[in-house]
Amino acid sequence: MSVILQVREQKVTAEEIIPLLANYQLLPQLLREMIIDQAIAPFDCTPEEEEKAYQGFYLQQRLKTEAERQAWLRDRNMTPEQVRKLVTRALRLEKFKQATWKNELDAYFVIRKPQLDRVIYSVIRTKDGGIAQEIYFRLQAEEQSFAELAPKYSMGPEARTKGIVGPVELGKLHPTLAKFLTVIQPGQLLPPTPIDNWFVILRLEKLLPVELNDLTRWQLRHELFLKWLGQQVAEFNPFNNC
Template identity: 45%
Template sequence: MPLLRRYGLLPALVKELVIDQAIAAVTLTPEQLTQAVDQFLQTNQITSPEQRQGFLAQRGLSDADLTGLAERAAKLQRHKADIWAPKVESHFLQRKASLDRVLYSLIRTHDGGLAQELYFRIQDDGQPFAELARQYSEGQEAQTGGLIGPVELSVPHPALGRMLSISQPGQLWPPTRVGEWFVVVRLEKFLPARLDEPTRQRLIDELFNTWLAEQVQLVLHEHGAD
């Protein structure tokens, strides 16, 4: 225990022990175990006997260990689906605002006067946003004509995210101070989040990981290790 604490490994060990306890009651049929091993090999991009032996040798594992790892991974997926899948719909509704995606155009500059001029050149003179972004924007977006995305609304600066969340496609915002920048931004496209299979799995993982982190902290606190 002192060594685990010294090297910062105790939380990682507790995490694995909590997982073991959570999946203890999950059972797999022989067919499911075979599928689990196949899935494990596929996930780790092991497609030949030579790669399999190299994988085992590199980690000091046996074939039995590999089967155990595959079984544990499959049990964990089953546990997540059984416990957390029923909570996904409500979690999705809570998270949807940050999962919605936007495609937008951005010009940013440290010069407020320039930002004002560029806004009027786009708004009143009809100059192409992309052309001005390539010439004047001071961020990496200059390389794409100011175009950014699609990205989730949680990705941009919070102030920028709020602007985009209440924008209509094609809406151009006057220069706005965002952090150290003056930005001119236009929403190009709004892509509402859908509860498709990848999103469903991501939200199951989120729910599980939140619960797991809480359990780890409880155990560490009980043992005076936090």
């Protein structure tokens, strides 16, 4: 058995490397990186794109001179070609995402839009139903505002923001809370409603529908990529059939 790595007195053979990676929970990461490299291999960058990528990389690593760059290579035992692949990897990965899911984004956007729409809302939550009812009556009669009542009565982090929460994606909220925010109108006050162990008084301030712009397209492509990558890792995991 050939030794491929030695750390102090410990010698590691080729047959031992996979179990070691599994022991340290590094195998899934190795599989992910190998699958990504295989997927982006057909994609190249233009000279202009490469130059821009190198400049960003040098800036990030604080490598100002050629001597510093060569020292960086030596310290990591990397060849210039390995560095080129590393530097352009993110751009080539983005090209892979665009080519792979360009025809699926519109349909996926329709599916994801209800979770991606954002809301701004006012909320007060308490575990005392009587107090919740009293707060609701004061708000309904406009005797006091959320800004006045939340710091005093709300038992959540919104107490520090005068009851205001958001903008936040509906998909990141408690499902019951998100459901209420999708059926009430801006400015509408919801009576005390039990959600888990709380009584919640809620008012929708503003609904911010998501748009299918460049940023949203990037987010959706990344979501589809992560799903695909997870499936690929599960399929190729050598321990799945053990």
